[in-house]
Amino acid sequence: MKLLGLNREEVKQVFKEGKVTITVYGLGKMGLPLAAVFADHGAKVIGVDINERVVEMINRGENHVKEEPGLDELVKRNVEAGRLRATTDGVEAAKQADVMVILVPTLTDERGNLKLDPVYDVAYKIAQGLEKGDIVITEATMPPGTTESLVPILEKSGLKLGEFGLAHAPERTMTGTAIRDITGQYPKIVGANDEKTLEAVIGIYETINRKGVIPMSSIKAAEAVKVFEGVYRDVNIALANELALWCEEHGLDALEVFQAANTQPYCHLHMPGAGVGGHCIPIYPWFVINLARKTNPRLIKTAREINDSMPHHVVELTIKGLNEVGKPLKGSNILVLGLTFRGGVREFTKSPTIPIIRELKEWGANVYAYDPLCTKEDAERFGAEWKEDFKDIDAIVITTDHKEFRNLDLEKIAKEARNKVIVDGRNVLEPTTAEKLGFVYLRVGRA
Template sequence: GVKAAELADVILIAVPTLVENGKPKIDAVKDVAEEISMGIKRGDIVITECTMPPGGTESLIPLLERSGLKLGEFGLAHAPERVSTGTAIADMTKKYPKIVGASDSDTLEAVIGLYEAINEKGVIPVSSIKAAEAVKVFEGVYRDVNIALANELALWCEEQGLDVYEIIRAANTQPYCHIHLPGAGVGGHCIPVYPWFIISSAKRNMKLLKTAREINEEMPKHVVELLVRAMNESGIPMKGSKVLVLGLTYRGGVKEFYNSPAIKIIEELKKLGFVVHAYDPLCSEEDAGIFGVSWKSDFEDIDAIVVATDHREFREINLEEVAKKVRHKIIVDGRRVLDREKALELGFVYLGVGCVSG
């Protein structure tokens, strides 16, 4: 708040930046900028660390100048977080160099000194605040497009009776090939959001970025389509059948639900008349209630299992014990965490993203 700004020489802004209807939503950042404007002093430096749409940090200047100071009397910089949920401290101090762009050379020098003191990997200064913003956004866009490529190739492998994971592993032994892994969808506050920071500000039609978003957003529905296929091939009616969704969080090892593929998977399952249960080692019965499903930590009388999240604990599931408890042996593995060979050996129908042959 104002008091904190008065006491500080350097103010870091790190609040969520979101997307609403394909447009960046940085209201929280603006609220902070407006509040601290009443406390900043000559010589202070304001740094945005949250991922910003290119141009977003500089849009704060009029708010900050409500302090009565002009830009130059205070410094402005962008130094985007390059961290993952669950490993933030290690990431920011030991894993990646810090990207920094600033409003002037003196501010840049000061901010470089600040981050060099805490980051073992050093600092990479860039030419402007907007360039620093673009660096972080590009990182996320690359991952989104690469995952979309993996997902598209996975769909082709399903048609051809091939295992996309086997092929990607082999292809990636070539140093110029870096195909990501396909899966049930892309979630979180980062990868599904950042492409819109580019798309929304572009003067041209960003076809590739839009297509990548469409592909990745369709993957949860595709997982459900695989289940429908398995149910039909097994002659089991969908209406009233019990499905256990393994995983509610958007990725393994992290309790975060924002944009989780499990949300769409559960919605689609309900539309088809399935009775949906869920289990997640990081969650509780109350969390399942948020998704509108009942909590179930065993496999008793389950008709189908759908893996939505790649939690490490799921790799340790004893399929022999599961086979004794389920009513029907159907697995749709959206994250390739269960032992496919073992599942087939035990008589399960096993369909995975990028691998549907038995």
């Protein structure tokens, strides 16, 4: 049933009655939880993905996004109930849908240039199935202005904007908490092309989100909200890293200073560390930088530079730690703990571990790696040899805050390792415990 023209209460009613068909394009870490939640609230959901393996799994009721608590059950229940199915045919899905949601990757290349091909690919497919009264919603994080740039493509359907609705409702979550966040951790941000579309889209998200909706004055303002959230994190992490480097120079422990400073309500110093990874925080600043015309976003560019320099600093700390035990980095055995970009998630995009391994090897170190969420093949892919013990190791470099690393058996390591050096790039260990066992313990902001 078409929703354009209904008020939010009418939308909620027809949604729950199972009269709305929603297509979600992109069934990844964000798209599959959203598709399953829509289905669980009564919609008929067609998920579209270019990955045939993903589509086949979902149609068998299986979840391929392993780090998402509750998603196995949600997918199984809704596939079995006939409310959720998947396909690779994006045009056919668009023909059947009343609402089309775009949740495919939005990335940049190494130089920060936008890579939006998946979004445009989906828009072309939607255009071939778009009908009067349909609503297209982008949920992928969009460089501000991108959603409206889809209008000429969508109008290839023969319809004019207004006959169909267009909105942006950014996904405000992360892997591991998607279901919780989608259904009520934060209010949903929504911007639309007109009042009619805004009203209907508010109805859609009020159906699934207990925290409700914050309507924005425009699509572009809604896009900016999500992008700015990421920029805020990046800039503030860079500030924490810069102050941590200053603390090293002045013999201070940055964490001690930060924790005390943060007891004042206007101070929110973030955690310094080995660098910023993932496909959100290091990517979104480029959306702002690349779209700046008259303004020069110097602070945002500098923050990116600082955060990108942290893996190199971790290598410097490793050299320093080895110096203290009389070893050069060349020929030393280094065990890197953590391949993924953050704890508890099997994701490698822009993981700071990758440049750390590369640089350690350039210095002539023998680099080993271990990660509780990874395999031997993952380690080899990034140039390290898999190692599950500490025998003959000269230095341990912790690059990911997996919970397993907080409970490392330091007594066992002290016995097994050849030299006792720890570089804690994620502040997961208690310095005094390590130092009492004779380790040289270094971390960003406390060298």
